[in-house]
Amino acid sequence: MCSTENNAELLRSSSDPALLLELKTRRPPSLVGRAGCETWSVDFSPDGAWFAWSMGHGIVWVVAWPLDSEDSQSGEIDREDKSFSCGHPVWGLAFGPRPPKSKSVTAAQPHNAKTKGNHSLLLATGLENGVIKIWNVLSGYAVFDLHGHEGVVRDLVFPQNGTLTLVSSSRDKTLRVWDLAHKGKKVQVLSGHKDWISCCCVSSDCSMIASVGRFDRMVCLWSLRSYTFIRNLTGGTRKTVYLLSSCDFSPDGALLATAAFSGSSWWIDLWDPYTAEKLTTLVDYFDNHGQNQISAIQFSPNGLHLAIVTDGRALRIWTPGQKGMVMQTKADQDANGLCCNYHPQGGVVATGTRDGHVRFWRAPRTVPSLCHLCRSILRHSVSTYQLEPLPLPKRIMEYLTYRNIPECLKTCCSNGEEEWED
Template sequence: MCSSQDNAAGLQPTSAASSSSDPALILELKTRRPPSLEGRPGCETWSVDFSPDGAWFAWSMGHGIVWVVAWPLDSQDEGQDSQVDRADKSFSCGHPVWGLAFGPRAPKLPGNKSPPKGNNNNNNEGNALLLATGLENGTIKIWNVRTGVAMLDLSGHEGVVRNLLFLPNGSLTLVSSSRDKTLRVWDLPHKGKKVQVLSGHKDWISCCCVSPDCSMMATVGRFDRMVCLWSLRSYTFIRNLTGGAHKTLYLLSACDFSPDGALLATAAFSGASWWVDLWDPYTAQKLATLADYFDDYGQNQISSIQFSPSGVHLAIVTDDRALGIWEPGTPGLTMRTQADRDSNGLCCKYHPQGGVIATGTRDGHVRFWRAPRVVPGLRHLCRAALRHSVSTHQVEPLPLPKRIREYLTYRDISTHEH
């Protein structure tokens, strides 16, 4: 039985002074666990997320607990009701939590009980901020962040629910990927009873992402080495991207669309090397590759990647260092933290307004890093605005000079290997 508690677990915020290494560590959140649980399997932070408005932060701190805190951490809201709403909360899910995602503030879901009489409007479901949690046993639980109530249980997956995301169009449509080799698209207004099941991967699905216009979804299979594109309009398979690997044996681990939807980044690793490929999802053309090699600690697995909100940078988390930042089109990482055997980064998430990246670690802690703030150029802003609603196929026939057409389709990003 799932339950929630306010202030059920102690947090230990640890501030860190900026060092010469960028991105700079702002602070670290550590959990207080009984000594018997320290370092035991199940304590990993597999997923972190900011709410769409950036006002909340959540992470799976291990042992079936999800912690939700108001952001920024030192924020003080005025008014008694606001302070109650903004109180830190923990959700006990009963099983290890592998995926989580904030949803939009949504109307009341069918089947919810009406608030008790005498409660004020702050307790109703009409403006609920949702949090979806994917569990090791295949169950997905939907929570009301403000009240701490579990609103829905979604069943159907037969393996670990590794990734969750709500469609970025503000609808109550949830996408889940699982180690059972399937994807599911849930319609929450119908209590999850209307669900589309997509199958085609031959092994675990490591990651899934959705294009900003909600037309496409990309998935990567960890062991089947497949990068699949799916239509979210017809719920059908589009194509498998090939040619992105330059090693005989490799594993795929992560993927992400750029904010304008014109690029798809995929991450892979093999032995002591890793690389990131940039694709045109409309033409299946590989546009660029970033590769890095380390001999410090042996295998260096990419755990997570994400484009910055502006689309200028790509955050990369590897198993042997906390964070690296790449600016596509440059021959190497723009900045990266020092190698650290104890980092064991597992996930990352940009704040919606940029400037901060949160990373989760294998020991259940969370680190917040100061991300580079770059004012995008006018050309980049124009390209992003156009490409958000215009596909590559629509750009190519336009009567434009070749250089402009190549810029709009990202063909000017040459392939680099470092």
């Protein structure tokens, strides 16, 4: 088991008012600053009750959230902190759904594993040697391993439909879709990238997978229903060689954000994944581009904000359709952010750093407008192709398809918020 007393320090004081808590790993002086101590991935469980942190050197720490709750040791299930030793550096991790008890999943569980009730919250960890380890969080035991990748497993994601399906991306240039209900014996391999895959994500309706290749300049869309390649997103005027670092679907699945680098400039593109149309590019709002490389991006649970993790400034939060940032942490050359993850209920963003620490930031809480709520509900199940034939006024159509964002970027500073802008 792992606890804050002997494995990490829980800090509260900071000159940055946005910083809620900070976890600093306690390591022997001989390991401080050495390769292998990076926090490559963090994640909250779907219900927000657990937080997982790859704390470097092959160790994953899972703690009850909130960290300072007096009730963290009470309740019907074991709320003690968990420490999982994976044997190899952990590059990606993801909580699975909390499914009903399944014979196919629990069959590989040790007989002495103690669980309460039918709870079987899973955690997938992607390792440097290409293996994916599946853990039962509440029992603390490994369930089974997934073999097949021949390179670092860089990213993992469970679709939001509650099934035991896991999508993984790797430096071996492939994505794999695993069926954990059959212990990963049923797997689909998606090939098409020409180099390392930096990141992958799944749309909210579980119809599409998006992946970005770090060096091959490819933003690929795949069908999660037929396991086939859909298209490669291209566009814009940049012809110089660039790297792709991260991607994320908006909660309604109608937007895809990608982060890229060229020369000394970093930018974020917003795409319509259905039509392959590039809606806008965020490029002019970062100071010292070359010193502030984007490591990760993620939409907030309500879709109103986009969290951006960079070197030199731990966290920025942008509202698509507005110029400037609604929040940015103080400049900190030691930040070296690598990953981020929103709490499922919003209000908190966790970021992992190159030195193996985790910081929890107070994120803006914006009440969504009625227009935004209606759009989110509609777009969750209606594609752009299905919207376009409808006899709607042009302005409403542009709002529903997010094509109003470029115009909002041009006018929001001089004319204020538009009637249809959130």
